[in-house]
Amino acid sequence: MISPTITAVFTVGYLLVTLYLCRGLRLGARELALGGAVSALTLVLASIYIPLPTGASITAGSMIPLMLLALVYDRRLAFVAGWVTGLLTILLIPAWQPVHWAQVFVEHLVAFSCLGYAATFGSDRKWKVLLGVLLAITLRFIGQVLSGVIFFSQNAWDGWGAWAYSITYHLSSKVPEFIVSAAVLLVLPLDRLRQAVRGGKA
Numbered sequence: 001m002i003s004p005t006i007t008a009v010f011t012v013g014y015l016l017v018t019l020y021l022c023r024g025l026r027l028g029a030r031e032l033a034l035g036g037a038v039s040a041l042t043l044v045l046a047s048i049y050i051p052l053p054t055g056a057s058i059t060a061g062s063m064i065p066l067m068l069l070a071l072v073y074d075r076r077l078a079f080v081a082g083w084v085t086g087l088l089t090i091l092l093i094p095a096w097q098p099v100h101w102a103q104v105f106v107e108h109l110v111a112f113s114c115l116g117y118a119a120t121f122g123s124d125r126k127w128k129v130l131l132g133v134l135l136a137i138t139l140r141f142i143g144q145v146l147s148g149v150i151f152f153s154q155n156a157w158d159g160w161g162a163w164a165y166s167i168t169y170h171l172s173s174k175v176p177e178f179i180v181s182a183a184v185l186l187v188l189p190l191d192r193l194r195q196a197v198r199g200g201k202a
C-alpha cells in the first residue's frame with residue numbers, strides 16, 4: 001500500500017507545484033512556435049535510441065531541447081510544452097504507450113514537463129546550469145521509478161524486488177543521459193541563444 005501512496009503524493013504534489021509555477025504564462029505566436037518546434041524535436045530524438053542490456057535505452061539527447069527552452073526562454077513554456085510532448089508520445093512512440101490510465105499522470109505528464117526545472121537556479125553560471133539539469137533529470141527519474149514500481153513490477157528480474165528493479169533499470173539510462181545532456185548544455189553559448197530566441201521579449 002505504501003507504493004501507491006508515495007506515488008500519489010509525488011504526482012499530485014508535482015502537478016500542483018508545476019501548475020502554480022505556470023501562472024502568468026501567455027501563449028502568443030512566438031511561444032506557440034517555439035513550444036511546437038521543441039516538442040517536435042523532442043519526439044524525434046526520443047524515437048532514436050540505443051537499447052541497453054538492462055532493457056532500458058539511451059535516447060539521442062531527447063531531454064536537451066526542453067531544458068534548453070527553459071534555460072534560454074521561459075521555464076513555464078517548457079513545462080507546458082513538456083505536457084504536450086508527454087501526451088503526444090502516447091500516439092507517436094509505441095514504447096511510451098501506457099498500460100494503465102493512471103500512468104499518464106505518474107509518468108507522461110512528469111517525464112517531459114519536469115525538464116523545465118533545468119532553469120530553476122538560473123543560467124548565468126555553469127554550476128547553476130549543472131544543478132538545474134540534475135534537478136530536472138532527478139524529477140524524471142523519480143516519476144519513472146514510481147511508474148516502474150506500480151505498473152511494471154511484473155517485469156522485475158528474478159530475485160529482484162520491484163523497487164530495486166525499477167531503480168536500477170532507470171539509473172542505467174538516466175546517468176548517461178544526464179552526463180550527455182549536461183555536457184551539451186554546458187558548452188552551448190546560452191547567452192547568445194537567449195538573445196537570438198527572445199529577441200525583443202522583455
